[in-house]
Amino acid sequence: MFSVYQIMISLNIIVVMKVHNPYRSKYNHSYHNKKCPFCNNEVVKKQNIESLEGENWMVFVNQYPILDGNVMLVLKRHVEDTSELNKNEWVELQEKIEQTKTILSKIFDTKSFNIGFNIGPDSGSSVKHLHWQIIPRVNHQPINGFAGFIAGIQNVRMSPEELKEKIEGSLQ
Numbered sequence: 072m073f074s075v076y077q078i079m080i081s082l083n084i085i086v087v088m089k090v091h092n093p094y095r096s097k098y099n100h101s102y103h104n105k106k107c108p109f110c111n112n113e114v115v116k117k118q119n120i121e122s123l124e125g126e127n128w129m130v131f132v133n134q135y136p137i138l139d140g141n142v143m144l145v146l147k148r149h150v151e152d153t154s155e156l157n158k159n160e161w162v163e164l165q166e167k168i169e170q171t172k173t174i175l176s177k178i179f180d181t182k183s184f185n186i187g188f189n190i191g192p193d194s195g196s197s198v199k200h201l202h203w204q205i206i207p208r209v210n211h212q213p214i215n216g217f218a219g220f221i222a223g224i225q226n227v228r229m230s231p232e233e234l235k236e237k238i239e240g241s242l243q
């Protein structure tokens with residue numbers, strides 16, 4: 072539990088960059104739509120990396136990545152706040168964070184990440200269904216740190232399909 076909260080220190084960074092990301096307009100629309108994209112079987116089938124699926128959490132490639140390597144841990148049941156998570160879900164979340172970090176560390180040759188939740192309509196979150204963003208950071212990305220995020224300067228080179236293949240390939 073403790074290390075999960077330690078990781079949440081970076082939460083405020085992710086909130087700001089999502090608000091300013093123009094590529095997320097489709098998801099922004101769905102936030103206020105009654106249909107939840109993460110409860111949609113077609114979305115799950117497309118984004119879920121089945122070999123990383125746990126008892127409570129799925130690992131999605133983000134279809135609208137903030138940066139290369141952007142994956143999301145998505146709870147299987149529809150919940151909108153961390154206060155609704157049970158103990159087993161917290162424990163498995165921690166395991167999934169570490170597993171995903173390890174895989175992305177190898178693929179992107181980095182030890183740096185932005186990770187965290189966005190909760191509630193004013194957080195900048197584009198989907199209500201609780202999900203945890205994991206974004207590997209590498210030093211050659213042409214982003215001027217926090218200021219770059221605010222300005223919307225991004226450079227996504229890897230398609231979600233390519234990322235999914237790389238992750239699945241790393242597990243073989």
Ligand SMILES: [Zn+2]
Binds near residue numbers: 200
């Ligand atoms: Zn949902």
